[in-house]
Structures are given as structure tokens and as C-alpha cells.
Amino acid sequence: MxxxxxxxxxxxxxxxxxxxxxxxxxxxxxxxxxxxxxxxxxxxxxxxxxxxxxxxxxxxxxxxxxxxxxxxxxxxxxxxxxxxxxxxxxxxxxxxxxxxxxxxxxxxxxxxxxxxxxxxxxxxxxxxxxxxxxxxxxxxxxxxxxxxxxxxxxxxxxxxxxxxxxxxxxxxxxxxxxxxxxxxxxxxxxxxxxxxxxxxxxxxxxxxxxxxxxxxxxxxxVENFAFPNSADFLDNTWNLMPETNHELSHADSYTVQGYRRSLHKMEEFMNFLKPEIVFQQFMEEPDDPTYRILISRTQKNLEVARLYLAIKVITIAILEAISYRLGRNIPLSTLMGELPRPGTITPTLAQFLPDLLIPLEPKTTLEAEVLDLLIQGRNQESVYDLKNSPVATYIIRSIGFDSVGYLLKQAKAFFAGAISATDFLRELKSEVLSTIINAVEQVFTNRIEALRELSLDTTFSQTKPH
Structure with a gap:
């Protein structure tokens, strides 16, 4: 108020x-x-x-x-x-x-x-x-x-x-x-x-x-396109998505497909954009040096966003393909666990992913920056998503940046129905896929154990003398 x-x-x-x-x-x-x-x-x-x-x-x-x-x-x-x-x-x-x-x-x-x-x-x-x-x-x-x-x-x-x-x-x-x-x-x-x-x-x-x-x-x-820090630019991108996908306003109930549609749409939008159509110039307003800085920063932010979003799209594609074994339109939190809340501890997929013994490292400055964004996260928390990306981090350090272009193409073929969920998952390294599936199983196992504990507690309370 x-x-x-x-x-x-x-x-x-x-x-x-x-x-x-x-x-x-x-x-x-x-x-x-x-x-x-x-x-x-x-x-x-x-x-x-x-x-x-x-x-x-x-x-x-x-x-x-x-x-x-x-x-x-x-x-x-x-x-x-x-x-x-x-x-x-x-x-x-x-x-x-x-x-x-x-x-x-x-x-x-x-x-x-x-x-x-x-x-x-x-x-x-x-x-x-x-x-x-x-x-x-x-x-x-x-x-x-x-x-x-x-x-x-x-x-x-x-x-x-x-x-x-x-x-x-x-x-x-x-x-x-x-x-x-x-x-x-x-x-x-x-x-x-x-x-x-x-x-x-x-x-x-x-x-x-x-x-x-x-x-x-x-x-x-549009000044956020030329922010010096790419994490700040991505913060604004993440604020835009729930405006066009109202499902995201329900943090723990939006679906795998709903989140994927938002990521996919934003990834395609970033690839459509060119710096020259973001900022305008008319008769030296702004002057040439200022305009060149705006264009240069925008180009850099777009490159970061494209690669970052490509990895996020691949990650959600893997989760969507796995989710088809459970249902065609299930909440993302069903697979990944709920977002963290103060005073509440719930199992999440990320906590069951192992540390990689020999992670594939970035080869370029761009890849290094994107990896850092995935590990450390964007600058601001989001009401509907984590600011860091532990699952995407595990995947990219397992498959390497060289695989992004091909897997993104296959993911889009899966979204379009050109290949099946199973065919898409076959494109992954078997050890990567089995690790993610095992982590999902662990999330469900923890829920089953919690239910069993509740059942035992309830049974015990009913047998206690009053």
C-alpha cells in the first residue's frame, strides 16, 4: 500500500x-x-x-x-x-x-x-x-x-x-x-x-x-539492452516473461510446457533482434560515439542472452521429454521440486546431481561469461524462478558448449513434433540422461518417504492410549 x-x-x-x-x-x-x-x-x-x-x-x-x-x-x-x-x-x-x-x-x-x-x-x-x-x-x-x-x-x-x-x-x-x-x-x-x-x-x-x-x-x-552488465540485462528479460505468460505468476504450479514456451519464445526473439533496430539515431542524437557504445553493448548482451537461453531451452527440453512418461502437462515443480521458501526445506532435483570429476570447460570469453551466469545466477531474484541454474550448469558442463547448436536444433524439432521425446533424449550422452533421470527419481523417493513417515506418525498417534 x-x-x-x-x-x-x-x-x-x-x-x-x-x-x-x-x-x-x-x-x-x-x-x-x-x-x-x-x-x-x-x-x-x-x-x-x-x-x-x-x-x-x-x-x-x-x-x-x-x-x-x-x-x-x-x-x-x-x-x-x-x-x-x-x-x-x-x-x-x-x-x-x-x-x-x-x-x-x-x-x-x-x-x-x-x-x-x-x-x-x-x-x-x-x-x-x-x-x-x-x-x-x-x-x-x-x-x-x-x-x-x-x-x-x-x-x-x-x-x-x-x-x-x-x-x-x-x-x-x-x-x-x-x-x-x-x-x-x-x-x-x-x-x-x-x-x-x-x-x-x-x-x-x-x-x-x-x-x-x-x-x-x-x-x-530500451536502455536495458545496453546495460554494461549482462546479468542486469537478463534480469529485465526474466521480468518480461510473466507479462506475456501469466501462468508463470503461479510459482509452483506453472507447467513444464508453459515454462518451455516462454523460454523458447524469448530465445527466438533474441535471435531475431539486431542492435541497429533496438536503438535509434537522428541527426546526431545521440552523437556517433555514444551510439556506437549503445550498439556494441547491445550486441554483446544479445550474444550472451542467445547462448544463455539456448542452454536453458535445451535443459527444459530434456525435462519436458522426461515428463512425458508422467503426463503431457505437469507442473515443473513435480520434476524439480518447489522453489525455496524461508523456513521450508523440500527436495530439489539439483541437490541430487553429482559433482563432475572432469567438467567440460568453456573455450571462449563468451562461454565463460554464460557459464558464470548459470552458476552464480542473474543479479536479482525472480518471483517464479531461481536466479541461478544448477541443472543447466550440470548439463552444459557435461555436454560442452560445442554441443549446444546441434542439441538446440533437435530440441526445436521435438517441440515441433518432428521427432519424438524418446528420439530427442537419445541425442544425449547416456550417462547425462541417466543422471538426470536418477535425480528426478530421488525427488519422488523423498516424497514417498515423507508420505510413509506421515503414515507411521498417524498410525502411531491412533494407537497411543488416551
Whole structure:
């Protein structure tokens, strides 16, 4: 409760400060309403990464427009929140309809005549009747619409267009257009057209400044990709997974397949990404040396994440293939034991894995860093997973890094149904597989012994004289 109140106060203070800096209208009632709108949404039950702390960090503390844009930029996240609550959907209902599970902008004949909505459409390059895509700016567009509607009583159309431009820039991971333009260059062209159409009165320097501001914001939005420490980057990755797989919020009951799907999806996503589509640059914002550092760090973090996730995927594939002998959709804790809790000791698979006499060691700096991450763990604890990976550590030190590429390919063939669980397990060294199976057996043996002890205790208590 205290954390919620602190977040509410911080949000309100930022709104008040930013609107005053922009010489907007002071309206305590409207500001209170906006504060509640933002806080209620950003503290939803499925928000693990896209939280109030995130929007405060993205906004910085210097530029009023960046601060306001950041407060709103993640307010709509349909995939995470499994829809939109009534408090935000009421802003959108006049303009957006749902058709066969997709969100569509109303057609010209039924679209209300609204200046704010027209401005946001122009900034995003959308038109009436267009179908929105969850992977091409749907959430950002709807967030910008809500920002425009909520801030309309307080700020001028020109300022709201600049806020919308910052939110548009946060559409992630876009490459060059067919004509070879970057996302920032395309935004610049749309802003020139919007400035002319809506008579904002911006000169060339002001239009460029709007785009540069948006670049600063979006680069802060993804700054974790360029963290100097790969463990910090992976911490953020682990916070993202339960946002798209709500099953993970139930720490000891999510299934083997559910966890595997999250790891597999994240591994494929990391292999899709290129550093050049993570960070943006426009007319020396940021300058070339800074941009090169961002790209270099991102490349390194992606390489670490790809190898780390590949090993994690292989590990969960082995456990999933073994689990098929018990059932097709069983909790991961059934095989591995429950996550540790204060005051509770339960058997875990890792404690039954032997020390390797001659472990296979890493051959490169990258492999050494990944092995250290597996042994020591990421920097932060996770609510649904261990931060270190003892089972994956045993496996990689048994099979060696040279085997990762081939086994990952076989694991994906198993996931796709191209090979059976048994065929996949045959790809492992027999001694590795037998050791893991024996460790699983030991987990079950300990549970059986605990049940027998309970049975004896109960029988004894029933035979005692009263």
C-alpha cells in the first residue's frame, strides 16, 4: 500500500511540474483523474516490467514533454493486460471498434470529428478504417490517443502532437522502410505534414527538435539492452516473461510446457533482434560515439542472452521429454521440486546431481561469461524462478558448449513434433540422461518417504492410549 501511495505521489508531482513547465492550464481535478488513470493501469496484476518505475525512468527528469509521454506510453498493453479496463477504454470507444478479434479505426462515415484523434492519426501515419496490429504500434497508438484525450483540457494541440510523437517513437524494433528510411526519418516526414495541416507553427529547427526528443525517449525506453552488465540485462528479460505468460505468476504450479514456451519464445526473439533496430539515431542524437557504445553493448548482451537461453531451452527440453512418461502437462515443480521458501526445506532435483570429476570447460570469453551466469545466477531474484541454474550448469558442463547448436536444433524439432521425446533424449550422452533421470527419481523417493513417515506418525498417534 505504501509503495502504491509513493507511486501515486510521484506521478502526480510529475504531471503538475511538467504541465507548469509547458505553461498549461492548472486543473487539480483533471490532474487527479489522470494520476489515478495511470497508476491504476500501470500497477495491474500482470505488470512485472512495464510498471510505474519503468515510466518514471523512461521520462527522465529534465524535459516536460518527455516526462508526460513516458507516463502514458505503456498505458495500453493489450497482450499483457489481456485487454483494457473500462477507465481507459472509454477514451477509445468512440474511435475504435473490435472486428473478429482485431481492433479497427472507425471508418470515415462513423468516425467522430475530433481534433485530438486526427492529430494522433497523422503522427502515427494511420487513416480511418485501418486495422491495428499488436506488433506494429497498436498499443502505442492507443496510448497516445488516451494521452491526447486526457491532456486536451490542459495543453495546446501543438504540445500534444509532440507528446504523441514521443510515444510513436517507442514502437519497438523497426527496421528501414522500403525506401530506406529509419523510423525516426519517417516520423520526421509525418511531422512536417502534420505541422502544415494543423498549423502548429513549427519551423525546421523545431520539427527536428521534436524528433530528437522522441529519440532520447525511445533510447531510454530500451536502455536495458545496453546495460554494461549482462546479468542486469537478463534480469529485465526474466521480468518480461510473466507479462506475456501469466501462468508463470503461479510459482509452483506453472507447467513444464508453459515454462518451455516462454523460454523458447524469448530465445527466438533474441535471435531475431539486431542492435541497429533496438536503438535509434537522428541527426546526431545521440552523437556517433555514444551510439556506437549503445550498439556494441547491445550486441554483446544479445550474444550472451542467445547462448544463455539456448542452454536453458535445451535443459527444459530434456525435462519436458522426461515428463512425458508422467503426463503431457505437469507442473515443473513435480520434476524439480518447489522453489525455496524461508523456513521450508523440500527436495530439489539439483541437490541430487553429482559433482563432475572432469567438467567440460568453456573455450571462449563468451562461454565463460554464460557459464558464470548459470552458476552464480542473474543479479536479482525472480518471483517464479531461481536466479541461478544448477541443472543447466550440470548439463552444459557435461555436454560442452560445442554441443549446444546441434542439441538446440533437435530440441526445436521435438517441440515441433518432428521427432519424438524418446528420439530427442537419445541425442544425449547416456550417462547425462541417466543422471538426470536418477535425480528426478530421488525427488519422488523423498516424497514417498515423507508420505510413509506421515503414515507411521498417524498410525502411531491412533494407537497411543488416551
Amino acid at each position: 505504501m509503495e502504491l501511495q509513493v507511486a501515486r505521489t510521484r506521478c502526480k508531482d510529475r504531471l503538475v511540474w511538467a504541465i507548469a513547465q509547458l505553461e498549461g492550464k492548472s486543473d487539480p481535478v483533471q490532474i487527479e483523474k489522470i494520476t489515478e488513470l495511470i497508476i491504476q493501469t500501470m500497477t495491474g496484476p500482470w505488470r512485472y516490467f512495464h510498471t510505474t518505475e519503468h515510466i518514471f525512468e523512461v521520462g527522465g527528469s529534465v524535459d516536460a514533454i518527455e516526462i508526460l509521454a513516458a507516463l502514458f506510453h505503456d498505458i495500453v498493453y493489450v497482450q499483457v493486460d489481456h485487454g483494457m479496463n473500462l477507465n481507459i477504454s472509454r477514451y477509445l470507444a468512440p474511435f475504435i471498434l473490435e472486428d473478429k478479434g482485431k481492433l479497427v479505426i472507425e471508418k470515415p462515415a462513423t468516425l467522430p470529428n475530433d481534433l485530438m484523434f486526427e492529430i494522433v492519426m497523422a503522427v502515427f501515419g494511420l487513416v480511418p478504417g485501418e486495422t491495428l496490429s499488436p506488433f506494429k504500434g497498436q498499443n502505442e497508438f492507443l496510448s497516445a490517443v488516451i494521452a491526447a484525450m486526457a491532456l486536451e483540457p490542459l495543453l495546446s494541440p501543438s504540445l500534444i502532437a509532440q507528446i504523441a510523437a514521443c510515444i510513436e517513437a517507442t514502437i519497438p524494433f523497426r527496421g528501414l522502410s522500403e525506401s530506406g528510411l529509419t523510423p525516426s526519418e519517417r516520423l520526421y516526414e509525418r511531422l512536417i505534414a502534420a505541422n502544415h495541416h494543423f498549423n502548429f507553427g513549427w519551423d525546421e529547427a523545431q520539427t527536428i527538435a521534436v524528433v530528437k526528443r522522441s529519440v532520447r525517449l525511445v533510447n531510454r525506453d
